Amino acid sequence: xxxxxxxxxxxxxxxxxxxxxxxxxxxxxxxxxxxxxxxxxxxxxxxxxxxxxxxxxxxxxxxxxxxxxxxxxxxxxxxxxxxxxxxxxxxxxxxxxxxxxxxxxxxxxxxxxxxxxxxxxxxxxxxxxxxxxxxxxxxxxxxxxxxxxxxxxxxxxxxxxxxxxxxxxxxxxxxxxxxxxxxxxxxxxxxxxxxxxxxxxxxxxxxxxxxxx
Numbered sequence: 001x002x003x004x005x006x007x008x009x010x011x012x013x014x015x016x017x018x019x020x021x022x023x024x025x026x027x028x029x030x031x032x033x034x035x036x037x038x039x040x041x042x043x044x045x046x047x048x049x050x051x052x053x054x055x056x057x058x059x060x061x062x063x064x065x066x067x068x069x070x071x072x073x074x075x076x077x078x079x080x081x082x083x084x085x086x087x088x089x090x091x092x093x094x095x096x097x098x099x100x101x102x103x104x105x106x107x108x109x110x111x112x113x114x115x116x117x118x119x120x121x122x123x124x125x126x127x128x129x130x131x132x133x134x135x136x137x138x139x140x141x142x143x144x145x146x147x148x149x150x151x152x153x154x155x156x157x158x159x160x161x162x163x164x165x166x167x168x169x170x171x172x173x174x175x176x177x178x179x180x181x182x183x184x185x186x187x188x189x190x191x192x193x194x195x196x197x198x199x200x201x202x203x204x205x206x207x208x209x210x211x212x213x
Contacts, residue, residue, distance in 0.1 A: 006018045006019050007131075007150070007179070007209070008209075008212050009179070009181065009209040009210070009211055009212065010028075010030075010031065010032070010211065010212055010213075011029070011030060011184060011185050011211050012027070012029050012030070012051060012181070012182060012184070012185040012186065013026060013027040013029070013046070013051075013052060013133070013135070013136075013152075013154070013181050013182055014026060014027050014028055014029050014030070014031070015133070015152060015181075016038060016212075017126065017131065018038075019126045019127050020097060020126065020127055022041045022042070022096050022097065022098065022126075023038055023039065023040050023041050023042075024040065024041065024042045024043070024044065024098065024124070024126070025040045025042070025043045025044070025061055026043075026044045026045075026046070026122070026133045026152075027044070027045055027046055027051075027052040027053075027133075027135075028040075028043060028045075028054060028057040028058055028060070028061055029051050029052065029054050029057055029185070030054075030057065030185065031057045031060045031061060032213040033213070036060045036061060038061070039061055039062065039063035039066070040061045040062060040063070040066050041065070041066065041067070041096050042066070042067055042069065042095060042096055042098060042100075043058060043061070043062070043066060043067070043068045043069070043070075044069050044070070044100070044122050044124070044133065045058075045068060045069065045070035045071070045074050046070075046071075046105060046119060046120055046121060046122070046133070046135030046136065047071055047073075047074070047105070047113065047117070047119035047120070047135060047136060048071065048073045048074050048117075048119070049136070051185070051186055052135070052136065053070065053073075053074040053077065055077050055078060058078065058082075062082055065083075066082055066083070067082075067083045067084070067085060067095055067096070068082060068083070068084045068085070069084070069085045069087055069093075069095070069100060069102075069122075070084065070085075070086065070087065071086065071087060071088065071117075071118060071119050071120060072086040072088070072118075073117075074086075087102040087120060088102060088118045088120065089102055089103055089104040089105075089118055089120055090102065090103075098124055098125065098126055099124060099125035100122055100123075100124045100125075101122065101123045101124070102120040102121075102122055103120060103121045103122065103123055103132075103142065103146065104120065104121070104137075104140060104142050105119050105120050105121040105134060105135035105136060105137035105140075106119065106137060106138070106140065107136075107137070107138050107159075108138045108139070108140060109138060110138070110159070112136070112159045113136050113137065113159070119135065119136070120135060121133055121134045121135040121137060122135075123146060123147075123148055129149045129150065130147060130148045130149050130150075131148060131149065131150045131151075131152065132146055132148035132150070132151045132152060132173070132175070133152045134151070134152060134153050134154055134160075134161075134169075134181075135154075136154065136159055136160050136182070137154070137160060137161065138160065138161055138165065139161050139165040139166070139168050139169050143169045143172050143173060144172045144173075146172075146173050147173070148173055148175045149175055149176045149177070150175055150176065150177045150178075150179065151169075151170060151173055151175040151177070151178045151179070152179050152181050153166040153169060153170060153178055153179070153180060153181065153196075154166065154180075154181055154182030154183075155180040155181070155182060155183055155188065155192045155193055155195075155196045156182050156183040156186075156187045156188025156189075156192050157187070157188065157192070158187045158188070159182075159186075159187065160182050162192075163180075163192045163193075163195040163196040163199065164195075164199065166178075166180065166196055167196055167199035167200050170200055170203075170204045170206075171200070171203060171204065174204065175204065176205065177204075177205050177206070177207055178196075178200065178204050178205070178206045178207075179206070179207055179208075179209060180192065180193035180196045180197070180206070180208060184211065190208070193208045194208070
């Protein structure tokens, strides 16, 4: 898929996606010097935890006109400094030519990300491609209805899906490409990503991106 060259993994759940002259970030965290050179048009934040909702890191990549889309609890941290839009699961919008849908993200067998918090993942459309960023979530029933060309899925377990659960999610969605994330910073390591890829061999194309600083 040609668009893969425009998806850059900066570690954990942080991606920079460049397309159509726009730059979109997800969950900016520990943004390095190189990342600061590319300012954001849109920033998608999935939930309130410090490794996903980091005002310091958002400040590194924000410019005049940057819009932050995030759950209500995060919006309170940014509202005075920049334009924010608070979302909950089921909300849809279009900004800067990007269609955005907030979808559920929650734990089913652990307490770190309760469903009642209404934290989110996102499915966003850029140049006709649907990209799903799961956020911190377990394998949940709603995933069976998600349609995405590219799925960015956590694989490290502990707080989110294990590699095995993420593989089940990928099989449900059947994206053109699945990309593992949420490892190598807080919990998990590259071996989780490799296990995820091996589980989907011959079923779903998996690309393990090298981390960019």
